[in-house]
Amino acid sequence: MRSTCQIIIREWNRILHLKVFYLVMLVVPALLFSFYAYIYQEKEAKHLPFAIWDDDQSPVSRQLIFLLEQRDALKISKRLYSEAEVKRAIQTGEIMGAVHFPTGMQNDIYSRHPTTVTLYTNAAALVPAKMVYKAAAQVIITGSTGIVLKKLVKTGMEPDRAMALANPIKLDTYQLYNATYNYQEYLVPGLITVGMQMILIISSMLALNYEYKTNTMSQLYELAKGSAFRVIAGKTIAHLVVSWFNFILIAFILFPFFDIGVTAATGKFFALYTLLSIACIGIGMFISALFKDVMLSGDVALFYTSPAFVFSGFTFPRWAMPWYDQYYATIMPYTPFLDTFFKIYYMNLPFYYAQADLYKLLLFPFVMFPTALILFQRQFNNSKNEAAAEPVLN
C-alpha cells in the first residue's frame, strides 16, 4: 500500500514536470475546451446572407420580403434578377440562399391561380442550407395558409372553421432536450468529452514505456518491489485524479461560464466520466505495456482515438453506416459512453436506461487492465534481468 502511494506521488511529480504529460493533461484541456465552447458562442447560426429575386414587385411580394427580413436566421444582402445570378452568387459564397417571386404572383393569387415561389439554397453547405430552408419555408407556408384563410373568410365562413380548413392538421411539435436546436448545447459537451477521451489515452499511453525514455525503469522496479500491479494501480489512480481536475474545469468552470450543460445531471455525469476515464486509462496502459517504442505507441493511440467522434454516431447516426463501420465503432469506449451520455446527461434519465451501454463500457477496463498487467509484468521482469546483467557485462 505504501509503495502504491509512493508511485502515485511519483507519477504526479512526473505529470507536473514532463512536457509530454503536463501539456497534454493540464494545458491542452483548458485551451481546447474553452476554444470549443467559444466557437459556438452564437448558439445558433444567424444572419445568413440571403438574396431576393422579385419579378413580381407587388404588395404581396413586399409583404413576404418584410416577413423574411424578420427572421433572425436570414440577412437579406442582395437583390438579384435571374437564376443565373442566383447560382453565381451561391457559387462564389456571397449568399447562402435566395427566393424567387414570379411575375404575376399577386394577380395569380387574387385570380385563384396557383403560383409557385422558388427557394434556392447552397446544399453543398448543409448546415446553413437547412437553416435557410427552415426560416424561408416557414414564411412561404404561413403566407400560403394566410391566403387560404383570407379567401375562406371572404366567402362568409366563420374564422374558426376557416382556420380549421386552412390548416386542418395542426402539428404541435416538441423538440425535447434542446428546444431551440442550440449548437453550443449540442456539440460542445460532445466535443469536450471526445477530446477528454483523446487526452486520457494519449497521456496514459506513455505511463509505462516513457520510463525507459527517462531511464527510470529500474527505480520504478525498486519502488514497486517488482509488482506490475502496484505500478499500474498507482499510475491509474494518479491519472484518474488529474482527470477529475479536468472534470472540475469542465463541469464547474466552463459549463457555467458559457451557460451550457445540464446542471441537474452533474452527479451522473461525474460517475460516467470516471468510468470513461478508467476505460481510457486502461487502454492507454495496454498500449504503453505493448509497445516499448513511445513513437509507435503514439501513432497507435492517435490512429485509435481520432476517429472516435465520427464513428460514435454523434453527428451521423451509426445505423446509417455500413455494418463494418458499426462493428468498428464498438471497439472504442467513446461509443457506449456517448449512448449513455445522451440518456443520463442530455435527457437526464436514470442510469437504469443505459444499463446495456454501461456494461459495454465496463468491458474495456475489465479486458485492458489485466492484459496490460500481464504484458507489463513480463517487461518488468525482463528489465530487472537486464539491469542485473548490465554490471556483469560492463
Next chain:
Amino acid sequence: MKQQPNPSLINLLLREAGLVVKDHSLLLTLLIAPLLYAFFYGSIYINKEEENVKLAIVDDDQTRLSRLLQQNIDNSPMVELIHFSNLEDAKEQMYEGNCQGYMYIPRGTQTNLLSLKQSNVVLAVNAARFLPSSDILASVQAICLTVGAGVRLQFFEKSEGMTSAIAMQNVMPVSLDYRPLFNERSSYGAFLLPGLLALILQQTLLIGLSESVASERQHATIAGWLKGGASMAIWGKGLFYLILFSAYAFFFLNVNYSLLNLPMRGNGFELSLLLLLFLLTLIPMGQFIGSLFKSQLLCLQMMAFSTYPIFLITGYSWPFESLPLPMQWLSMLLPTTPFIQLYTAVVQSGASIWENPKLLLHLILLWAFYSSICYARLYSLRKRTLA
C-alpha cells in the same frame, strides 16, 4: 580538409525520402494513414444519408384519416413507424434509444376535421440528436401539410361543388418549389465527404511534415538539413511532400471520388492548380510548426489535437459569419479557410477558381506569409546551429 558541398534540391529530396523510410512513425503517418483514413472515414458516409429513422406512434383515433396519415409517414424513406398502444410505452422506447421520438394522434381527430374543427397532432422528437430529429420533423411536417391539402381538396370538391381542377387551384395558392443546389438530395454524406477528404490530406501532411522537422531537431540532424540555407531546406524537404501529397490528391479525386460516387463538377486543371497552391501553403506552415518542437513525440501529441479545431473554424461545418470575431481572424490565418470554399465551389458547384479572386488572393497571401515566417524561423535556427 576538403569541405563538403552544400546539398542540392535533389539531395535534400532523397535525404527526406531516406528519413521517412527509416522512421516508422513518419512511414505510418505519411504512407499508410492518408490512404487508410480516406477509405476508412469515407466509408462511414457511403450511404450518404440516413433512412428509416424510427418514430413511435400512438393512434388513439383509429380512423381512416389517422391510418392515411400513418401510411404516408411510413411510406416516406426517412421515417419508419413503430406502433404502440399508449404514450407511456412510446416514451419508454425513446428513453431506451429505440426510437427518436413519438407521435400522438388523439381520439376525435377525424371527427374534428369532418365538423370543420382544427385537429391537433403531437410530434415530440429527441432533439439531443440533431440529424435524426430534424429529419423526422421535416418529413412529418411535409406530410401533414400534404394530407391537410388533401382535406381541403375534398372539402372544395364536395361542399363547394368545385371541379377537381378548380379545387386543386384553391388548395395551395402558393406552393413552394425547394431547390437545394449542388447537393440535390441534401445528403449529409455528399456535403461532408469532399471536405473530409481535403482535411485528411491536410492533417496527414501537417502532422507528418511537422514531425519530420521536430525529428531533425531531436536527433540533432538539423545542421545537415539547413546547411544549404533556409530557402533550400524548405524547398528540398518540401519537394518530397509536394510530390507525395500531389499524388494522394490525384488518387483521392479519382479513386475515392469514384468509389464514394461524389460528383466533380469543376475544371480538373483549375482544381489541380488550386490543390498545388494549397499544398505549397501547407508545406512551410508544417515546417514552421515542426520547428517549434524539440521532440517528435510532443509534436505528434500536440498536432493530434489540431484536427477538430481547424475543421470547426473553417466555415465548413458552421457558418463563418456565425463565428465570434476573434475566431474569424484566427480562421483567416488558416489556409484551409479560403481553400475549402474554393475547393467546394469547384468540385460541388462547378465554379471556376477565377470567379472568386478574393479567396484566391487570400490563399496566395497565406502562402507568402507562411513561407516568410518559416524562412525567418529556419534562418534563425540555422544561425544558432552553425554558431
